[in-house]
Amino acid sequence: MDKLAIIGGRPLYGIVPISGAKNSALKLMAASLLTDEEIVLENAPRLADVDMLMRLLDQHGAQSSFDGATLRLRAKDIKSTEAPYDLVRKMRASFNVLGPLLAREGKAKVSLPGGCAIGARPVDLHLQALAAMGAKIDLDEGYVIAEAPDGLHGADISFPFVSVGATEHAMLAAARAKGETHISNAACEPEIADLAECLNAMGAKVSGAGTSAIHVVGADRLSGVTHRVLPDRIETGAYAMAVGTTGGELTLANTDVELLGAALPILEKAGLSFAATDDGVKVKKERDRCLAVDIETKPYPGIATDLQAMFMAMMTTADGVSRVKETIFENRFMHAPELSRMGAKISVDGQTATVTGVERLKGAPVMATDLRASMSLVIAALGAEGQTMVNRVYHLDRGFERLEEKLAECGALIERVSE
Ligand code: UD1
Numbered sequence: 001m002d003k004l005a006i007i008g009g010r011p012l013y014g015i016v017p018i019s020g021a022k023n024s025a026l027k028l029m030a031a032s033l034l035t036d037e038e039i040v041l042e043n044a045p046r047l048a049d050v051d052m053l054m055r056l057l058d059q060h061g062a063q064s065s066f067d068g069a070t071l072r073l074r075a076k077d078i079k080s081t082e083a084p085y086d087l088v089r090k091m092r093a094s095f096n097v098l099g100p101l102l103a104r105e106g107k108a109k110v111s112l113p114g115g116c117a118i119g120a121r122p123v124d125l126h127l128q129a130l131a132a133m134g135a136k137i138d139l140d141e142g143y144v145i146a147e148a149p150d151g152l153h154g155a156d157i158s159f160p161f162v163s164v165g166a167t168e169h170a171m172l173a174a175a176r177a178k179g180e181t182h183i184s185n186a187a188c189e190p191e192i193a194d195l196a197e198c199l200n201a202m203g204a205k206v207s208g209a210g211t212s213a214i215h216v217v218g219a220d221r222l223s224g225v226t227h228r229v230l231p232d233r234i235e236t237g238a239y240a241m242a243v244g245t246t247g248g249e250l251t252l253a254n255t256d257v258e259l260l261g262a263a264l265p266i267l268e269k270a271g272l273s274f275a276a277t278d279d280g281v282k283v284k285k286e287r288d289r290c291l292a293v294d295i296e297t298k299p300y301p302g303i304a305t306d307l308q309a310m311f312m313a314m315m316t317t318a319d320g321v322s323r324v325k326e327t328i329f330e331n332r333f334m335h336a337p338e339l340s341r342m343g344a345k346i347s348v349d350g351q352t353a354t355v356t357g358v359e360r361l362k363g364a365p366v367m368a369t370d371l372r373a374s375m376s377l378v379i380a381a382l383g384a385e386g387q388t389m390v391n392r393v394y395h396l397d398r399g400f401e402r403l404e405e406k407l408a409e410c411g412a413l414i415e416r417v418s419e
Pocket of ligand 1: 026092093123124126127165330
């Protein structure tokens with residue numbers, strides 16, 4: 001298994017091209033099952049998660065290929081409506097093939113998902129939405145078996161709490177359902193608006209995306225599309241926090257800092273400055289040590305849970321005491337003991353971690369059990385004294401494109417070690 005060897009303490013200077021958003025690309029790829037025409041996704045990130053979904057879509061009948069950052073997908077005919085355990089268990093977003101298959105073919109059998117080990121993460125809201133649209137759903141031996149022989153129909157769907165995946169899943173299915181669907185308490189993440197834009201260009205009528213009330217008028221037939229994937233806001237935040245941890249100044253290209261939502265003023269308060277450029281943003285550390293700031297994760301536009309671990313890494317060497325509250329997932333502090341192994345002072349009490357900033361962390365062998373937590377260890381390592389070995393790099397390969405290359409080009413001492 002590959003590891004990353006990082007020698008910390010070097011400020012970062014240079015340009016980092018921000019990739020297309022993984023979380024958006026995965027749902028846009030699932031949309032390819034809704035049409036027999038070609039979907040072209042520009043600015044698509046080449047990531048292990050994207051590869052994995054390409055494999056799943058291939059066995060459903062959607063052929064796909066990359067040319068640079070352009071991903072072409074075409075599901076001319078659906079070969080199989082079954083998504084096997086082996087291909088779904090590794091990545092929760094794979095579950096989003098269920099709705100499109102059901103809408104197009106009237107049936108689907110999809111394994112219950114796996115994904116990052118950050119809590120129970122059930123799919124009850126996804127199933128609730130599809131059932132409201134007329135799907136008959138059974139669970140059998142770890143599989144969801146769904147049928148809608150006469151197709152799906154529009155419905156009023158009111159989610160009891162905000163779920164990004166369930167909102168997207170409902171939109172995907174509603175785009176090819178008969179009639180109108182109203183989704184209330186919808187997620188407002190930028191990736192939802194990106195999906196809506198793509199579905200609209202395919203011929204569905206989606207309005208309200210980006211607000212908590214989404215309206216979808218389904219279409220009998222959807223067409224192909226060329227769509228540009230929006231920039232990855234989590235990657236944008238990650239590089240900003242790398243600067244916050246180790247110092248320097250980076251130009252983050254192909255991104256929009258506004259995508260950070262409420263994280264932006266928090267990062268400014270901690271000591272980073274942001275200046276818009278023609279196609280991105282310049283981020284600079286303005287203080288010797290960051291200031292400790294409290295955060296609480298929230299659905300968008302609140303502070304993204306996906307930035308929480310990296311923010312905690314940045315706070316380990318901040319001046320003062322920071323409280324980090326996680327409200328989206330129940331088990332998302334697994335990076336805390338690993339950061340402590342590097343000398344961080346963190347105590348966790350339920351959903352809140354209290355981080356007392358220390359002058360400097362010390363390199364150590366570390367590993368994390370999920371993607372964003374692994375990135376928090378990379379960020380901590382960039383600021384730490386000496387060498388850190390980050391194990392289980394495959395987590396990072398799932399979601400951060402060319403990570404070590406991008407960092408090395410800006411002066412970081414980082415190397416992939418294969419075993
Ligand atoms: C997506 C993102 C993930 C991010 C998360 C929250 C992708 C591929 N992943 O995940 O990176 O951390 O949004 O911003 O886009 N829940 C249920 N029942 C459901 C669905 C969700 O109880 O049917 C719970 C989850 O366990 C979690 C909360 O709702 O506690 C929010 O999850 P959700 O917004 O659905 O996250 P994902 O779409 O899985």
